Amino acid sequence: MPTPRIHFGAGTLSKLPAIAAAYGRKMLLVTGRQTLRRSPVASGMLDELSRAGMEVACLEVDREPSPELIDEAAALGRETPFEVVVAIGGGSAVDAGKAISAMLLQRDPVERFIEGQPGFTPHDGRKIPFIAVPTTSGTGTEATSNAVISRVGPGGYKRSLRHAAFVPNEAIIDPELMTSAPPELTASSGMDAFTQLLEAYLSPFASPFTDAISCSGLVRFSRSFELACGSGAGDVAVRADMAYAALMSGIALSNAGLGIVHGFASSVGGLFDIPHGTLCATLLAEATRENIRQLLASEGGESGLRKFANASRILTGASTGNVANDCGRLVELLEEWQARYAFPRLGEFGVSESDFDAIIPATRSKTNAVPLDEAAMRRILVARV
Incomplete structure (x- = not known):
């Protein structure tokens, strides 16, 4: 591309x-x-x-x-x-x-x-x-x-x-x-860029090129996301890191595709007026948890688990020495951000479980880290409705 x-x-x-x-x-x-x-x-x-x-x-x-x-x-x-x-x-x-x-x-x-x-x-x-x-x-x-x-x-x-x-x-x-973007916009748009970096990195169509692009963006994101949402909002160097992460996410997704969060961004976003970054932010922790669960249960899931673990190490700056534990720490960090930045639930925009029968069949995610069936997609949505 x-x-x-x-x-x-x-x-x-x-x-x-x-x-x-x-x-x-x-x-x-x-x-x-x-x-x-x-x-x-x-x-x-x-x-x-x-x-x-x-x-x-x-x-x-x-x-x-x-x-x-x-x-x-x-x-x-x-x-x-x-x-x-x-x-x-x-x-x-x-x-x-x-x-x-x-x-x-x-x-x-x-x-x-x-x-x-x-x-x-x-x-x-x-x-x-x-x-x-x-x-x-x-x-x-x-x-x-x-x-x-x-x-x-x-x-x-x-x-x-x-x-x-x-x-x-x-x-x-x-x-x-x-530098003038308000904190809530900085947080939600930043989570969109991060979601794109992570989903492109985990895509079955990823390559050494897109892996390098994604990891480069993750490194910049990891050192500046929290600063950009807080005390470093007016720091041009912090904002440059976030701009770089977003740019890398665009290049990565263009060459590797995206996953289930962006699948939902299309299907849910067409039915309900939810800002795109907010939708990504509110679904990412649960989607990551489900992807890791599916990879743990599947044959050949080791490569994907290692990538999730590597993303965890980039974001936290440390490793537990165990792939599964590192994956768990990634989910914990995403949940921490979800709480800290008060990403709203889907229900706040009018989404209810009665809508899932329309949403799930319309959701496409052929470049997700692992194939997800309807039950798996429903679990992600139920957790954030």
Whole structure:
């Protein structure tokens, strides 16, 4: 899978005007609803772009992009021949910008190209050049080939618009943009990045390459997650570690896939309006416990158990000398975070056991650490409803 041209480090946002101008002068700027208000660094960028001669049209998004949002933005964009799309914001804003850049040259609605939808047609890959500027450390979408599109409610879905060409042309990752993220957002988005690192590491399609990427991200995450959620929130070096972990998670998942937590993120997230990072955070401890239980009971589970144990050693900085015990310590740490950061239960968003018969058959996890049957998936959900 290709990767974007990456510009990483404090102050790299200042490169945006010159980078964008290389693609053209007419820009669509997609931002989160609070992005420019929350970040003084980002808010000054509009003036910088204007001084650089860019003609900028702005679009704010306040939630995960819906097909209606993408179609409306693409229709408006066709009236203005944008030469470059830039997204500054969290995962939802970057996904929205990525999808809009992919749809500006199309005439059909975006649902035609969303995986798993009736009448699905593969996208031809044509797009307007796209620059991703994340302001949170979570989804890693600045390095992936898909944009997640959601229609939430009965019959809803959360699925991907995907093509290798949709990997952003450029990714500007400036940790100074992330110092203003509130603690609850830092915790939930951080858990999303961690879940992606862990699930890609445990994937049956993992490779020495993705293992190295995942473990590199886990090391940075382990030393800075708790600091980012607390006393180190304003520390640019801490935020750089978290941004690096998220970036590595995007590269790893693009090449190895994800597991059951992200399977539920699609099936549960299509039915209930739950922020993606929150959904990952609330399910990860139970999903890890179930995966380890299944690996302990299966033939050939030793490799997966060793990887869980290694992740535990990275996170805790120590080993018990026993693989099973190290796996247990990993679950304990995840439960500790679950309590400390008060990740809400599914029931707080309206999910009940009566919904499981719709959720479980719709959940796919072919790249999970170990195959899970319906009973195993039900145990994960029951524990967090």
